[in-house]
Amino acid sequence: MDHSQAVAARLEFVFQRIERTAMAGIPILNPALCVSAVGMRQWQGEWLAALVTPWFMNLVLLPSGDGQARPRVSTGAKEHVSFPAGRFEFIQAYEEELGCYCMCSLFSPMFEFADQESAQEAGRQVLAELFNREAEEDDDGDMVRVWVGRLPEEEASALDEVETAGTPASSQPAGLTRRWLFGLGDKEETAA
Numbered sequence: 673m674d675h676s677q678a679v680a681a682r683l684e685f686v687f688q689r690i691e692r693t694a695m696a697g698i699p700i701l702n703p704a705l706c707v708s709a710v711g712m713r714q715w716q717g718e719w720l721a722a723l724v725t726p727w728f729m730n731l732v733l734l735p736s737g738d739g740q741a742r743p744r745v746s747t748g749a750k751e752h753v754s755f756p757a758g759r760f761e762f763i764q765a766y767e768e769e770l771g772c773y774c775m776c777s778l779f780s781p782m783f784e785f786a787d788q789e790s791a792q793e794a795g796r797q798v799l800a801e802l803f804n805r806e807a808e809e810d811d812d813g814d815m816v817r818v819w820v821g822r823l824p825e826e827e828a829s830a831l832d833e834v835e836t837a838g839t840p841a842s843s844q845p846a847g848l849t850r851r852w853l854f855g856l857g858d859k860e861e862t863a864a
Contacts, residue, residue, distance in 0.1 A: 679719045679734060680709035686769045687725055700781040701726040705788055710795035715755075722795030724788070728780035729795060731802075733762060734773045745772065755802040 687707045695701060705726040712721040719734040733753065749764040751774055762774035778798055785791040 675737075676712040676714075676719070679737070680712040680721060682769065683709045683712075683721065683723065683732065683734065686767050687723065691726060695727055698727065702782040702785060705782055705785060705791055708788065708792055710792050711799040713799075716753075720799075722778070722799055723775070724782075724791045724795055726782060729778045729782065729791060729798075731760070731762070731776040731778060731798070732773060733775075735771050757802050757804050760802075 684707050691701075691707060703726065705724060707726075708724045709732075710722040710724060712719060714720070714736070715733070717736050719732075719736060721732050721734075723730050723732045745764050747764055747766055751762050751764065752759045753762050753774070753776075760776050762776045764772065764774050766772050779785075779794070782791065785794070
């Protein structure tokens with residue numbers, strides 16, 4: 673077992689325990705899914721994976737284990753992490769077996785996934801998009817607007833409506849989520 677597999681196994685073990693204890697009997701669990709760390713790899717001196725559970729899918733950044741642990745900060749504190757596709761907000765967390773780590777929410781709850789393979793494939797796609805070098809060439813402002821739920825082309829359309837109708841238009845389409853950002857949903861579904 674290589675080191676990345678050992679880190680993934682430790683992460684899975686901790687969240688399997690959470691599933692059996694803190695999450696036991698909670699109605700948001702998708703019974704078709706289990707805990708799985710997808711695509712474990714090194715990024716900026718830490719371990720990065722997409723963590724699939726029956727109740728959420730998150731990006732997770734874990735300490736590398738080489739003695740350089742994340743500094744202990746308040747659970748819930750926010751931090752921005754840069755990837756080739758842009759900067760994304762992570763929330764600090766702590767588990768005794770993992771130490772300080774941080775997570776970026778992707779999906780919750782997980783009922784839209786029919787099976788484990790489709791959830792894991794979504795995790796792989798998200799990780800691939802994080803490292804999409806073409807996104808690096810895009811305007812960072814566009815990425816920030818998308819992350820908070822505003823599409824650049826919809827902002828322009830809203831401005832046109834304001835000019836022609838004289839009334840303000842909403843700059844945040846209903847239902848736009850991070851799923852859309854990573855290409856896992858389509859605009860018609862999220863706007864409905």
